[in-house]
Amino acid sequence: MSETVGIFRCENYDVEPLVGILKDAATAVGFNTGSIRGKTLLLKPNMLGAYPPEMGITSHPNFVEAAIILFKGLGAKVCVGDSANGIFEIDSVWERTGIRGVCKRHGVEEKVFEREGSQIVDGLLIARPVLEADVVVNLPRFKTHGLTVLTIAAKNLYGCVPGLQKTRYHQKATDRLEFAKLVVRIAEIAKPALNLVDGILAMEGNGPSAGRLVPLNAVVSGTNHHAVDTVCAKIICLDPKHVDTIEAAVSLGLWDPETKIAVAGKTPEDVRPATFDLPATFTKGMRDWWISLFVINRIWGGISIKPKVNEKKCQRCGLCVKACPVDAIITEKAASVHAELVEAQAVHPSTCSGQTLARAPHVLIKNCVQCYCCHEICPYQAIDLNESLGVRIGRFLGERRIRKLNGCK
Numbered sequence: 001m002s003e004t005v006g007i008f009r010c011e012n013y014d015v016e017p018l019v020g021i022l023k024d025a026a027t028a029v030g031f032n033t034g035s036i037r038g039k040t041l042l043l044k045p046n047m048l049g050a051y052p053p054e055m056g057i058t059s060h061p062n063f064v065e066a067a068i069i070l071f072k073g074l075g076a077k078v079c080v081g082d083s084a085n086g087i088f089e090i091d092s093v094w095e096r097t098g099i100r101g102v103c104k105r106h107g108v109e110e111k112v113f114e115r116e117g118s119q120i121v122d123g124l125l126i127a128r129p130v131l132e133a134d135v136v137v138n139l140p141r142f143k144t145h146g147l148t149v150l151t152i153a154a155k156n157l158y159g160c161v162p163g164l165q166k167t168r169y170h171q172k173a174t175d176r177l178e179f180a181k182l183v184v185r186i187a188e189i190a191k192p193a194l195n196l197v198d199g200i201l202a203m204e205g206n207g208p209s210a211g212r213l214v215p216l217n218a219v220v221s222g223t224n225h226h227a228v229d230t231v232c233a234k235i236i237c238l239d240p241k242h243v244d245t246i247e248a249a250v251s252l253g254l255w256d257p258e259t260k261i262a263v264a265g266k267t268p269e270d271v272r273p274a275t276f277d278l279p280a281t282f283t284k285g286m287r288d289w290w291i292s293l294f295v296i297n298r299i300w301g302g303i304s305i306k307p308k309v310n311e312k313k314c315q316r317c318g319l320c321v322k323a324c325p326v327d328a329i330i331t332e333k334a335a336s337v338h339a340e341l342v343e344a345q346a347v348h349p350s351t352c353s354g355q356t357l358a359r360a361p362h363v364l365i366k367n368c369v370q371c372y373c374c375h376e377i378c379p380y381q382a383i384d385l386n387e388s389l390g391v392r393i394g395r396f397l398g399e400r401r402i403r404k405l406n407g408c409k
């Protein structure tokens, strides 16, 4: 068994050259561009929330536009579809990300997954357009993720679940590996024929929404989403088995980590950044090293990284209160939190006139299951991830060792 993954240089988001790069990236990995004429082709970008393109949280509209031009030119009936985090007002997501504008300009149909109906497949609720499309092309962004370490090809397909159902799945699968298994099962149902990763500007640190943008100047492609994620991990010197979705896919028998992966175009080393910060929640490197494991577990008392509302940054929009799947974020008056939620609706600063909560909310640590949904959605990066000194030291030691083992500095 072997797979091919492509890595292609791309310096910026200029649409015209990007169309050519995406075409090269698709053909290099064996995607049959001649086979899609007349077929319904669904582009699945990352539309996490109502964030403007310059924040680098969602798919860049020019990346989506280049894909539309490419696949329309090849004769496919192209549509664009995704489902945002269920707490956002849907139209503001499509507007603010710039993806509605791109669809309109090219006469391409929007598939708002929250409005298109859904179907249960293998016990999971999947948006109908994903199941009805002849071809799904996955357009993830290269980002870190507090819960799954990376959100690239497999994790982007979690958006195939419509709206608030995503939060319900977080309630059900509070263990990180169980959640990752859910994600890879959804990815298996969506089965994209092609993955085109926007790694032109990637996000390091506390992604998927509060990290820093770093230029990788690369597009990564492949027909197998786990192979693509494996190569993306190698680009940043991360052991692929430390990516939760890969670990989950291996445990479910959906990915063989021994699969031979041929890389077309550039090599991972060619596009490797000098450094790439993982999320504060990443503790696997240190777990693998018995000394740091001993230090953390015995001396500093376990590994846990807890969210905390940064009162200075908090704009009291109330989104995190609504996003928490286990009601662990409360306002000052805990008893009235549910009434406030009812009033809060799905608000976003771009669509509401002011603050929803009288005070910054706070996290009830004893109830928190560390899913980091609050951190993911806060539009003001006002949820800090607090780690102890022990965790920091353990990660430093563990990560250094892993990077050395992988031949990185």
Ligand code: SF4
Pocket: 309, 310, 313, 314, 315, 316, 317, 318, 319, 320, 321, 357, 360, 361, 377, 378, 379, 380, 381, 382, 383
């Ligand atoms: S922490 Fe963020 S999401 Fe929560 S109320 Fe404050 S600004 Fe809104």
Ligand code: SF4
Pocket: 307, 323, 324, 325, 326, 327, 328, 329, 363, 367, 368, 369, 370, 371, 372, 373, 374, 375
């Ligand atoms: S407080 Fe944040 S991290 Fe904790 S359970 Fe709620 S959403 Fe998840």
